[in-house]
Amino acid sequence: MVTIPQHVDEWTIGTITDLLHEGYDESQTLEFKKTVNPEGDRIGKTVCAFANTAGGYIIFGIDSNKKQNYHERMVGLENTDQIKRQILDHVNNIKPHIPSENLQFKKNNIPLPNGNIIVILQVFPSGNAPHQYDYIFYKRLPDGNQPTEADEVKSLVIQRRKNRALFRLMVNEFGVIKSNYMKAREQLSQGLIYEAITLCELTTNNSTSHFLYDQSYLYATELQNLVQELVEITEKFLFQVGRFYEDVLENKNNRVTKEMLKKHNCSTVEEYLQKFINGLLEIVLNDLDQFEKTTGYTIPEPRQLVDFDSESNK
CATH class of the missing domain: 3.30.950.30 (Schlafen, AAA domain)
Known part of the structure; x- marks a missing residue:
């Protein structure tokens, strides 16, 4: 078949x-x-x-x-x-x-x-x-x-309103993620690695990641992939970075760590972590930019609601 x-x-x-x-x-x-x-x-x-x-x-x-x-x-x-x-x-x-x-x-x-x-x-x-x-x-x-049938049309209208409300919540959630990750990137540039990791972990723990993942299935394949990648990174990768950060700092001078630094052309553990975490942040921020291009909606600053009637979000 x-x-x-x-x-x-x-x-x-x-x-x-x-x-x-x-x-x-x-x-x-x-x-x-x-x-x-x-x-x-x-x-x-x-x-x-x-x-x-x-x-x-x-x-x-x-x-x-x-x-x-x-x-x-x-x-x-x-x-x-x-x-x-x-x-x-x-x-x-x-x-x-x-x-x-x-x-x-x-x-x-x-x-x-x-x-x-x-x-x-x-x-x-x-x-x-x-x-x-x-x-x-x-x-x-x-x-x-x-x-x-008329009753089916009514049900679809109700579902559409629900979808739009859920979409609004999802975009606002992305606003929090984007704002915090941009702050984390700035902290990394200042050498504040632990602070950046802590902010990312707090963002992950406080985000409604399962809600975002479920919402992705309302949309076409390209948008599904973007949303799901965002969720997977925030939920898994950055959590692993936090654990990795603690493990590496405890074993700065062991052979495995030294080989890892040499492989990635880094002179210190801090330099490697900075490069690694910054790469993950760039993936998330680039996906958020692509989300805006794909949907035509502007991701708002935290505590600002998406306005579906504004010129920038049509």
Whole structure:
């Protein structure tokens, strides 16, 4: 049985061939499209339904007619620079707007022997759901797109409000982490290694790390990875640094420590610790910067609430 890839860039011509050869049909998370422009409305409905439900893939250039031989179904699309733009034009009619990070194309289109290409779009479940297309809210079921019932729309609206509140809390938590780590970096530059480690450990102990980790699953893969990396560093790496700091200071002159200093081109234990901890802090701060770029939200100073209506956070 063919396994559906977890990320759009994991799709290959072999995966698609195996799917079609085994008679794999469209499902709750998979849809085939032979063309783009004549199926504009259907594309919009499918993206809307995927975003409102569990996400999914749209594979363009595949005929959905299962009566045909599997290799005859792989017709492909004309290889033009505007093909992805044409697909997104149909998505732009969805309201409210689906965040760009929730729509990811396979970076390299799959070429076919006939000169055409297969284009794959991954739609992630949206934290802004429910979305509507042409004034209708859609959901995705195993047999296709279906209008959403009124009570389901109400539940999605309530969940959206909850997601936005949780997102606000997460961004504010990042504000505390960013502020403290910038202070720790400044302390390191002044040679205050113990103080920097203590501040990082206090930040880790006081942060709602499990909450942040759980929240990451509301968002697309790139953002998930950023948030999870931040949590793992703050929860594990810096704790290990604290233990390492105590162990090394107690064994400054042993052979293992001396070999470690030589390997990292450091003359003292303090210099090594400073370099090591600063490297971890840079990873965290760079990820926080990337978080801002990915989401479009500015991480606030501690005790400042995120304003979702401000110009800087739209």
